Amino acid sequence: MARCTAPVEGHRSSSAAAACPACRGSYGRRYGGYTGYGSGYSSSYSSGGSYGNSSGGRSSGSGSARPRWSRTGSPVFYTPAQVASLTPVRDAIEREAAGRPGLRDCFLCHAWDDRQGSAKQLHDLLEAAGVKVWFSEKDLGLGVPMMRAIDKGLAASKTGSGLTVLMAQQVSLEIAGNVANVEQEAQAALQKFLAQVERIHDVVGAYGAQGPLQVRHLNGHVSRARPVLDRWVQVAKVVPHNDGVASRAFRRVNEPRTPARRGKESMKDCVIVEAYIEAASQLRAAGMTAPMVFASSNTKEYFAPNTRHLQVDIAADLATVGIEYAPNWGAARHSLAR
Incomplete structure (x- = not known):
């Protein structure tokens, strides 16, 4: 089934509509005699446009329609059939956004050196156009772990997180058969490391050193790692x-x-x-x-x-x-x- 190019390229002209693989068949009907639309739409040309089509949009010259979500002054028009097809998709996205007020339209990934330069300029342009953007300079607060904040930002973005995880079948078998032993080995290794840190503290303390190494963040590290592994396994597509x-x-x-x-x-x-x-x-x-x-x-x-x-x-x-x-x-x- 041919896909309409209007959402990406628009139908700003008759040639654009004629070049669309989904709409070129109706091009002759619309522009040759201005007939051929289904009931509920004007079939005659009106230079001022007509209102009240069944898709909830606004028709404008040559049988084109401006959907309710189109911004004032936008040069992009859609056919009534396109509006009818796209409106349910738009409604579903709006319902999702209403239920997730923190949802962003995109996640802006950039080099660290660009955060005050080109990345900031792109962010400002997107925001000015009404796009909700996750941007580190705005959404990454002081004292917040960077990687955790980035993961949350990706999860809250409609786009930018299109990651597909492939896991070889042999890997899934290895995980299923060895994860318990690996968890025990990791816990034993962590305890051994913490014991070594304590001995070092005792030695340096005897020489009057101040400020022991802080390792509190490692408490429960192994138990926290297991849900991360489980999540990867859950989202991965097994390669047989x-x-x-x-x-x-x-x-x-x-x-x-x-x-x-x-x-x-x-x-x-x-x-x-x-x-x-x-x-x-x-x-x-x-x-x-x-x-x-x-x-x-x-x-x-x-x-x-x-x-x-x-x-x-x-x-x-x-x-x-x-x-x-x-x-x-x-x-x-x-x-x-x-």
């Missing part, structure tokens, strides 16, 4: 394995190519990589141009020894399908925001 993925993973192990290493059981890691590469390849073939990021903290397997750079072979494999690597969520966020 197939025979092709398994075959390529087996070949990667035998060669070996990153993340496979001799003397290490690497099949699961290779299955994960091949699953993501295949998914990315299919998405790119379907026309997707958005950035893709492979996030893994397993840098020991992916980085070249004693460096912070990917092994050459895995870098080439990811680049072939347009995937960037990120060793943590902060790096992934940075790559996606560029």
Whole structure:
């Protein structure tokens, strides 16, 4: 079904309406004899326009209609059929906004150095046009954790958070089978760290040092991390394995190519990589141009020894399908925001 271009490009002229794949069929009827609209709409030309169409909009010359949400003086007009189609969508958005007074139209992502320059100028222009914008200089208060505020801002924005999370089936299996043990190991490691901090405090205190290291923010850190993991699992789309993925993973192990290493059981890691590469390849073939990021903290397997750079072979494999690597969520966020 053809989609009307009016919401994006407008129908400011007869040529624009004629070029629209959804409206070009009615163009001849409207402009050739000014007939062909359904009941309830004027079928004759009126230079002053007529009022009272059934869509709740206002018709204006040549059978065009100005919907109720169109600002005064806007040059964009819609056909009555377009108004009838778009009005329910607009009503639904307005109802959602009424129930969420803090909802913003967009989230403004910018470089730190631009916050008082180009980002501020863009924010002011958007606000002047009636767009509700989440902007760090306005919405990020003193003493508020930055990452938490950004996450809340993204959640409160209608646009700007179009993030799709893909999780290889092998990863979901690993999480389901090992999350309890990992949670216990993390808690034990945290307790060991806190005990070391206490011993250091005792030593430096004996030498008269002031101001102990504050670690209160780590209390309950493991228990807080579990809901975050659960949320990622909930929103993720599982990438299933197939025979092709398994075959390529087996070949990667035998060669070996990153993340496979001799003397290490690497099949699961290779299955994960091949699953993501295949998914990315299919998405790119379907026309997707958005950035893709492979996030893994397993840098020991992916980085070249004693460096912070990917092994050459895995870098080439990811680049072939347009995937960037990120060793943590902060790096992934940075790559996606560029």
